[in-house]
Amino acid sequence: MFSSASTNGLVTTSKYRLAVVATALASLSSLPRVILAPHPTPIDTLTRLRAALGPACPSLYMKRDDLLSFGMGGNKVRKLQTVLAEAVAAGTDTLITCGGLQSNHCRATAAAGAALGLRVILVVNGVRQERPTSNALLDQLFGADVRYASSREERAAMMDSVAEEERAAGRRPCVIPLGASTPIGAAGFALGIQEVLVAGLRPDVIVHSTSSGGTQAGLIAGCALFGLKTRIIGISADESSTALSAVVRDIVEGMAGLLGGSHASLGADRDVVVDDRFVGEGYGIPTKGSREALTLVARHEGIVLDPVYTAKAMAGLIERIRRDSFPVGESVLFWHTGGQVGLFA
Ligand SMILES: Cc1ncc(COP(=O)(O)O)c(C=O)c1O
Known part of the structure; x- marks a missing residue:
């Protein structure tokens, strides 16, 4: 109301x-x-x-x-709308971002990648769950490729090296910083x-x-x-x-x-x-x-x-x-x- x-x-x-x-x-x-x-x-x-x-x-x-x-839903949807328009215009085919194991931002990015037909690689700090729950479960459902970092501090460098590997494989990655x-x-x-x-x-x-x-x-x-x-x-x-x-x-x-x-x-x-x-x-x-x-x-x-x-x-x-x-x-x-x-x- x-x-x-x-x-x-x-x-x-x-x-x-x-x-x-x-x-x-x-x-x-x-x-x-x-x-x-x-x-x-x-x-x-x-x-x-x-x-x-x-x-x-x-x-x-x-x-x-x-x-x-x-x-x-959630606040990341608003931010991703402008971030992804720029990425798509630049010819990106792979989105790379990071967060905690249960990151809402990672989940929203995974969903956006699915909707736009883009690959998504998530660098998350935490331990892989045997039976993923909540956002981790949704990341999997949306088809994201999840990589695990051992600490928050490691994530940015790991995103850069994943982007490097993607470029070497002939793809056009876009690194989206924490939380977009x-x-x-x-x-x-x-x-x-x-x-x-x-x-x-x-x-x-x-x-x-x-x-x-x-x-x-x-x-x-x-x-x-x-x-x-x-x-x-x-x-x-x-x-x-x-x-x-x-x-x-x-x-x-x-x-x-x-x-x-x-x-x-x-x-x-x-x-x-x-x-x-x-x-x-x-x-x-x-x-x-x-x-x-x-x-x-x-x-x-x-x-x-x-x-x-x-x-x-x-x-x-x-x-x-x-x-x-x-x-x-x-x-x-x-x-x-x-x-x-x-x-x-
Ligand atoms: C549910 C929720 N609320 C608020 C925030 C904070 O937003 P921001 O990262 O833009 O400061 C986040 C970000 O992680 C979130 O997932």
């Missing part, structure tokens, strides 16, 4: 800034995309969850990218903000899970380009706030180069807020807070989060609500970035 929320104003701008923004917006809108799923995704109003969280709870909405109808979190991938995500505006919502705050940085960079740039002052709060799934905010800032700056806008027009002058207090024992390990968030959302809204990205992000939002940190009348949009198959790992 969707109803429009209280609003903050559009950013006021000079004529020069408008022209710069218009240039970047035009580049953004004309970026080639492979359409993997129809958009927009729905925006739900979380009425029962709001009531359960008490009087300090702001108006709560959820952007349902978990419902993107391709390859089990490149400027062009983030640009694919920025267009999601247009969907929010078209739905009549101008949230004061967006809260979401952040890990390789592309989603957050896309949201920051999208808000800047579409004239929203919305505060973006990324809840880290693994990295420290200092490290991840630097990664996000670099991607936003890369987007300025890609789209031809000034750094400010893409939001590179805005604060990058990454909250790393909800990681717990580490990447991929649920916490007490994430379990509570998963259960609360399931039991009050009938919506399924995943245990290690979106549930940690929701735990971060709930903690802020309980601390009464949103001024009266504010609206918060929680961006559901998918990953629910992780429940069946």
Whole structure:
């Protein structure tokens, strides 16, 4: 269900800034995309969850990218649409990417390769499962060739050597960095903000899970380009706030180069807020807070989060609500970035 929320104003701008923004917006809108799923995704109003969280709870909405109808959905679908358009135009026949054993990004890439008729090689850190589960099972189903690295640190070099082997065999590989979190991938995500505006919502705050940085960079740039002052709060799934905010800032700056806008027009002058207090024992390990968030959302809204990205992000939002940190009348949009198959790992 969707109803429009209280609003903050559009950013006021000079004529020069408008022209710069218009240039970047035009580049953004004309970026080639492979359409993997129809958009927009729905925006739900979380009425029962709001009531359960008490009087300090702001108006709560959820952007349902978990419902993107391709390859089990999630935020990677948006990023891959622009990344793969570029790869296909360059004549790629083999996609190479990396992630953890249960990576949502690897699964989405495997699905995209299947849909586009491209070979997919996944470099994952972890041990081969005798009976693959959740994303690993889907990687196999989509026909990806999975190679195992013994650590995260090894993945990038292993992708390069796999690409080298592919070239030597006469193929045209494309290496997609972790999470497709490149400027062009983030640009694919920025267009999601247009969907929010078209739905009549101008949230004061967006809260979401952040890990390789592309989603957050896309949201920051999208808000800047579409004239929203919305505060973006990324809840880290693994990295420290200092490290991840630097990664996000670099991607936003890369987007300025890609789209031809000034750094400010893409939001590179805005604060990058990454909250790393909800990681717990580490990447991929649920916490007490994430379990509570998963259960609360399931039991009050009938919506399924995943245990290690979106549930940690929701735990971060709930903690802020309980601390009464949103001024009266504010609206918060929680961006559901998918990953629910992780429940069946
Ligand atoms: C379900 C889910 N949510 C959020 C994220 C974080 O997105 P990003 O890597 O763009 O920061 C990921 C990425 O791994 C994910 O799989």
